[in-house]
Amino acid sequence: MKALILTENEAEDIEVLYPYYRLQEEGIEVHVASTKKGQVTFKHGYWLNADLAFDEVNPDEYDILILPGGRGPEKVRLSKSALNIVKRFSEKSKPIAAICHGPQILISANLVKGRKLTSWQGIKDDVIAAGGMYEDKPVVKDGNLVTSRQPSDLPYWMSELIKAIKG
């Protein structure tokens, strides 16, 4: 099983690193994609190497998509290739886990309308304006979408995702 994290500079470190290590614990291979291959440096100074640029990704090779938050998603959503990856996961009903500002990417991929989801409170109105059914809960699961609000929700977010992929 393989997971893909879409991220960029200034992402929220723990929202990248927690799923990165957590999915490895489950024996899942985790790749990181960004606008460019190479070092991606997060908000607090942690960094990872992007294995792939967005336009090098074949989404059909992956089973799980992770969209961390922070200030990364406002950069990720500018990439047509990144949005195409997300849309492909959606078409195939593969799990997409987004947290905090991660749902900004879902908005730009037109995947929010009529879906139950949550996000960082600061983008709640954007989620609603895009037609999403916002819920203020630690984790919201609607079909293949698993969303959370903030770092303190990480245990709920990951346990819900892992239940979904193991179930």
Add this chain to the structure above:
Amino acid sequence: MKALILTENEAEDIEVLYPYYRLQEEGIEVHVASTKKGQVTFKHGYWLNADLAFDEVNPDEYDILILPGGRGPEKVRLSKSALNIVKRFSEKSKPIAAICHGPQILISANLVKGRKLTSWQGIKDDVIAAGGMYEDKPVVKDGNLVTSRQPSDLPYWMSELIKAIKG
């Protein structure tokens, strides 16, 4: 089940936060103790509130002890109360999980002699000088001690600990 993290300012953020959230995923209540109650700020700027000062801790209330690394352990090891907590866990053979510089606390608590363990490479010689049997592996388990070297070992460290407490 309850876990206790002993930490201080300048600890390695991810080595505190990963077990903090990961054990919550398992339904374990996690408390943080430090020299003083209140905010503890880690190396990269993440912070948590210490629920207790070291001298307020009753170690018999806890089942698991976590010793993260970074520059926190050099402060933690100065507290006699902190060392007494660690010694009590050892007497009772309860799981102690240390990573990176965390084993500095084990050295000061005189718990390293004759034990197999690992640590951050920069303190390998201190571990050996204290009588430890150093192994350069992602995780080393010797009885109740579960040790790892660095953040990239986090998935190995936590899965070994969780296996130990569930087994």
